Amino acid sequence: MRRKTKMIHGGITSDEKTGAVSVPIYQVSTYKQPGPGEHTGYEYSRTGNPTRHALEETIAALENGKAGFAFSSGMAAITSVMMLFEAGSHVVMTDDVYGGSYRLATKVLTRYQLGHTFVDTSSPEAVEQAIKPETKAIYVETPTNPLLKITDIKKMAEIAKKHDLLLIVDNTFATPYWQNPIDLGADIVLHSATKYIGGHSDVVSGLVAVNDDKLAEELHFIQNSAGAVLGPQDSWLLLRGIKTLGIRMEAIEKNSAKLVDFLKSHPGVSTIYYPGLPEHKGHDIAASQAEGFGGMISFDVGSAEKADQVLRKTKYFILAESLGAVESLISLPAKMTHASIPQERRAELGITDGLIRISVGIEDSEDLIEDLKQAMED
Numbered sequence: 283m284r285r286k287t288k289m290i291h292g293g294i295t296s297d298e299k300t301g302a303v304s305v306p307i308y309q310v311s312t313y314k315q316p317g318p319g320e321h322t323g324y325e326y327s328r329t330g331n332p333t334r335h336a337l338e339e340t341i342a343a344l345e346n347g348k349a350g351f352a353f354s355s356g357m358a359a360i361t362s363v364m365m366l367f368e369a370g371s372h373v374v375m376t377d378d379v380y381g382g383s384y385r386l387a388t389k390v391l392t393r394y395q396l397g398h399t400f401v402d403t404s405s406p407e408a409v410e411q412a413i414k415p416e417t418k419a420i421y422v423e424t425p426t427n428p429l430l431k432i433t434d435i436k437k438m439a440e441i442a443k444k445h446d447l448l449l450i451v452d453n454t455f456a457t458p459y460w461q462n463p464i465d466l467g468a469d470i471v472l473h474s475a476t477k478y479i480g481g482h483s484d485v486v487s488g489l490v491a492v493n494d495d496k497l498a499e500e501l502h503f504i505q506n507s508a509g510a511v512l513g514p515q516d517s518w519l520l521l522r523g524i525k526t527l528g529i530r531m532e533a534i535e536k537n538s539a540k541l542v543d544f545l546k547s548h549p550g551v552s553t554i555y556y557p558g559l560p561e562h563k564g565h566d567i568a569a570s571q572a573e574g575f576g577g578m579i580s581f582d583v584g585s586a587e588k589a590d591q592v593l594r595k596t597k598y599f600i601l602a603e604s605l606g607a608v609e610s611l612i613s614l615p616a617k618m619t620h621a622s623i624p625q626e627r628r629a630e631l632g633i634t635d636g637l638i639r640i641s642v643g644i645e646d647s648e649d650l651i652e653d654l655k656q657a658m659e660d
């Protein structure tokens with residue numbers, strides 16, 4: 283099945299019993315058993331629910347894995363994956379991971395003696411150097427937020443294999459439409475489905491896909507034991523969102539290219555971060571491991587004052603956290619998503635006070651360009 287068809291026909295996308303072409307919302311917690319100790323495949327909705335199951339089969343199909351899991355948020359998915367490791371274990375992580383993942387690793391998982399080392403995973407040497415005897419996994423995000431740094435997933439898989447580690451990839455930014463880490467050697471791929479997979483700013487959720495039966499069994503055990511499952515309504519919203527994931531990503535890709543062209547020609551913009559730009563560090567790797575570059579663009583307008591002006595003046599770009607929706611969003615990492623990082627550290631990472639991040643939506647590109655143009659005028 284080709285990529286676009288998979289969004290419509292991959293996994294479970296209809297109801298066998300009734301022929302309904304949309305999976306019904308099984309709003310139910312428990313299931314009648316034919317006899318004590320016998321069940322129909324479903325006994326209690328934390329353990330399994332048909333609507334959630336359909337979504338889980340679908341994410342497994344989209345990521346070319348054997349099994350999928352749906353969680354109540356991206357962070358619930360990441361937390362559950364981290365529960366695979368015992369106290370005393372250690373994980374090597376991308377240094378500019380999502381802020382919530384950073385907080386989880388540094389402030390919560392440390393309570394359970396799960397260690398971490400943050401490294402620039404775009405450097406395979408740095409990753410190898412950070413590996414300790416107790417290291418159990420490499421955790422990678424690519425592209426990253428907000429500088430769109432690229433990590434070579436195949437290289438990471440080689441290193442993981444060599445040291446007998448799991449490779450975990452947060453594939454939120456690239457989406458399963460453009461990038462399939464399992465095909466590149468990853469063991470676990472996860473998503474904040476709140477973003478592109480849901481795509482309509484109306485559901486918070488997380489998805490995981492794996493390609494190994496034992497790993498699948500362990501993750502189901504954790505999902506059922508810790509219980510951070512996605513409800514049937516939200517599972518249905520994701521199934522619905524996934525049907526248009528392909529065409530949304532295609533539209534976002536086109537709009538992003540046009541916006542990058544506009545930003546390049548604008549005298550008030552100094553640096554543009556977008557993996558689709560040939561001069562972007564990591565462009566060649568991004569082009570080789572993903573079919574598209576996505577809809578996240580960051581650019582520098584020179585000062586905090588100018589950035590403040592732009593964010594206040596845009597009409598179509600909505601000033602909000604989050605990303606990956608049909609509507610374009612705009613944010614200022616230094617004051618929003620990355621505000622908790624000390625300014626010095628931000629400067630080291632390249633997150634200046636004038637750095638604006640946009641999440642490109644599917645509006646008419648001419649309107650989006652005009653909107654940015656008027657917002658940047660002195």
Ligand SMILES: *Cc1c(COP(=O)(O)O)cnc(C)c1O
Binds near residue numbers: 358
């Ligand atoms: C948003 C996000 C998360 C966390 O997901 P939630 O659904 O907000 O819990 C994790 N990773 C990345 C890359 C994200 O953008």
